[in-house]
Amino acid sequence: MISNARPITDAESQVMAVLWQHAPRSSEEIVAALGETTDWHEKTIRTLLNRLLGKAAVSAERDGRRYLYRPLLTREQWQSSESRNLLDRVFGGRVAPLLAHFSTHEKLSKRDIAELRALIDAIDAKER
Template identity: 50%
Template sequence: MAERISDAEHAVMEVLWRRAPLTATEVSNALSGDRDWSLQTVKTLLGRLLGKNVIAHEEDGRRYLYRPLVAREEYVAGESQRLVDRLFGGKVTPLVAHLAETQQLSDKDIAEIEALLKALKS
């Protein structure tokens, strides 16, 4: 399991996570603006996502309705974990340290994070 989702495929997933089920044409329309893909391209990507078992389709007359099989949360967690593992030795703290240093965090951001952490403390 845990089929890898490519970059282009990810853009399609984002659409389906926002709203589903959708037809291929609807997905294509939702994407126009961001990416400039032909309908055929979107269909190819949907087919590949089907093959990877991360979406499913059900028949609706003569077209298909596509819906995600994996939750966005799950994907986000996986990708985040990958980054942490590959670049920060699996430790979250160094990543947060890195982010804190390189991003310009407003005082409000900092306060927000501090509140989050406080809530976690047992």
């Protein structure tokens, strides 16, 4: 898993999303996929790929005259790290203040509330 000292940036996470969707991919395929949602130049995307290689978030395997990239960091690992960082940074590492914030500042749907209740019930049952 990626080190906390070198987190994935927002831009890098967009490159990762392309690879999580389908891998392996060549840099040309990644550039084409990101060209649909960003106005980044090819050099920018290649720089992001090199940064991700340096962070051991992706691997590159030679395939003839090109490299094929695949994620080493899973989406679940990234989500866990990002969630933990947000909780620690903004809410003192606690989930309850996060939920309190959203219940006060965001409209929670009935479905959201039902899912939260079910989750709390499952956690409660597990701890008994």
